Structures are given as structure tokens and as C-alpha cells.
Amino acid sequence: MPLALITGASAGLGREIARALAARRWSLVLDARTPGPLRAAATELGRDTWVEALPGDVADAAHRTDLAATVASLGELDLLVNNASELGPSPLPPLASYPLDALTRVLDVDVVAPIALTQLMLPALTRAGGTVLNLSSDAAVEAYPGWGGYGAAKAALDHASAVLAAEHPELHVYAVDPGDMRTEMHQRAFPGEDISDRPLPADAVPALLRLVDERPPSGRYRAADLATGSVNR
Numbered sequence: 001m002p003l004a005l006i007t008g009a010s011a012g013l014g015r016e017i018a019r020a021l022a023a024r025r026w027s028l029v030l031d032a033r034t035p036g037p038l039r040a041a042a043t044e045l046g047r048d049t050w051v052e053a054l055p056g057d058v059a060d061a062a063h064r065t066d067l068a069a070t071v072a073s074l075g076e077l078d079l080l081v082n083n084a085s086e087l088g089p090s091p092l093p094p095l096a097s098y099p100l101d102a103l104t105r106v107l108d109v110d111v112v113a114p115i116a117l118t119q120l121m122l123p124a125l126t127r128a129g130g131t132v133l134n135l136s137s138d139a140a141v142e143a144y145p146g147w148g149g150y151g152a153a154k155a156a157l158d159h160a161s162a163v164l165a166a167e168h169p170e171l172h173v174y175a176v177d178p179g180d181m182r183t184e185m186h187q188r189a190f191p192g193e194d195i196s197d198r199p200l201p202a203d204a205v206p207a208l209l210r211l212v213d214e215r216p217p218s219g220r221y222r223a224a225d226l227a228t229g230s231v232n233r
């Protein structure tokens with residue numbers, strides 16, 4: 001059975017990716033910080049497949065080491081999904097007054113942690129000729145007021161993904177923008193607003209899984225393009 005490590009898998013998009021892979025009988029290593037919802041996800045998905053759930057913060061080096069040890073004990077890693085992400089303060093502050101400790105946290109979770117996890121997983125990914133899926137955002141390429149911290153972090157993640165792909169032609173490395181989704185993070189980005197018109201995270205999953213199934217060239221993709229059949233970047 002193929003093996004995937006998905007960060008931030010207790011809710012939102014991460015949970016839906018895990019659900020879809022569990023239905024395909026992939027083995028799963030999952031994390032999230034809050035143990036209860038993570039355990040609930042593992043219990044649900046464990047009815048279909050083998051699941052190991054390790055609570056922790058992706059920005060915590062010791063937690064990342066635990067994830068790596070679990071993956072190493074299983075041999076090969078077919079898919080690393082760097083999905084866990086930090087939005088920053090809500091409401092989103094302009095850069096002029098962005099608290100720098102919050103900015104550092106956003107960069108730690110959204111850029112440093114995915115790179116650090118990839119470093120640790122490289123041996124297992126290389127053995128499998130695996131895929132790295134880094135969750136990006138339109139905020140990485142559009143200059144929305146208030147989105148400077150998170151957007152800069154996602155832009156950095158996009159670039160790191162591109163460099164990683166150039167350095168590791170044996171892997172497939174994708175940065176992918178899933179589009180707006182009706183999740184906790186999205187509600188925090190738009191506090192007090194009605195976000196019920198946004199699609200559910202499950203709606204983005206088939207497009208994202210095209211990258212895993214069809215393995216187009218490494219690069220940056222948008223779920224909206226993948227959903228309509230094009231793989232234009």
C-alpha cells in the first residue's frame with residue numbers, strides 16, 4: 001500500500017485529502033496540534049486503512065523528528081502533503097503594523113516547517129520516487145491588502161518548491177493553490193463574514209489528486225485549472 005504523510009489532517013482540506021486516500025487504501029501518517037480532533041479523524045479513517053496519528057506542531061523540531069522516525073520505520077514515502085498552515089492574526093493586519101512575532105510564526109509554520117519536513121523525508125521520498133504537495137494560495141501571487149504575511153510565506157513556499165524540484169528531478173514537487181474553501185482558516189481570514197458561498201474543501205480534492213495520479217511536470221498548479229482538465233501553470 002502506498003504511504004502518505006499529511007500535515008494538518010484533523011480538519012479542512014488536510015482531512016479531506018486523508019479521507020480520499022484512505023478510501024483508496026493508502027496508509028497514512030497524520031498530524032495536527034489538537035489531539036482530540038486528530039484522534040477522531042484517525043478513528044474514522046482507520047476503518048478503511050492503516051493510520052498513525054501523531055499530535056504535534058509542525059514548527060516543533062522534536063515533533064518533526066517523531067514523524068520522520070515513523071515514516072522511516074515504514075520504508076518508503078510516496079506522498080508528503082505539507083498542508084498545515086498559519087494564517088496569522090485575525091483580522092489580517094497591514095504590513096505597516098504587522099506584529100513581528102506573529103510574522104515569524106507564520107514564516108516558521110508555512111515556510112520553514114515544510115522545508116524542514118521535506119529534508120527529513122527526502123530519503124524515504126527518494127526510495128519511492130515520491131511526490132511532494134505543498135499547499136499554496138492565490139495570496140502568494142496576488143497583492144491583497146492584509147495578506148502580506150501569509151502571502152509572502154506562501155510565495156516563499158512556492159519558490160522553495162520550484163528550487164526543490166530543480167534539485168530533485170527524481171521527485172515530483174508541486175505547489176498547488178486549492179482555491180477558496182469554507183474552512184476554519186478561511187473564516188478567520190474573513191471574521192464575521194458569511195462564507196457559506198465558498199466551496200467545501202472536499203470539492204478541491206479530485207483536482208489535487210490529479211497531480212498524484214497523473215504526475216505532470218513539477219511546478220505550480222491551481223486546482224481550478226486542474227478541475228477543468230488543463231494543467232497550465
Ligand SMILES: NC(=O)c1ccc[n+]([C@@H]2O[C@H](COP(=O)([O-])OP(=O)(O)OC[C@H]3O[C@@H](n4cnc5c(N)ncnc54)[C@H](OP(=O)(O)O)[C@@H]3O)[C@@H](O)[C@H]2O)c1
Binds near residue numbers: 010031032056059
Ligand atoms: N481555506 C482556504 O480558503 C484556503 C485557500 C488557499 C489555500 N489554503 C491552504 O490550504 C491548506 C489547508 O487550509 P484549511 O483551510 O483546510 O485549514 P484549516 O481548516 O484551518 O485546517 C488546518 C489543519 O491544520 C492543522 N494545523 C494548523 N496549524 C498547525 C501546525 N502548526 N502544526 C500542525 N498542524 C496544524 C489544524 O489542526 P490544529 O489546529 O489542531 O493544529 C487543522 O487540522 C493550508 O495550507 C492553507 O494555507 C486554504
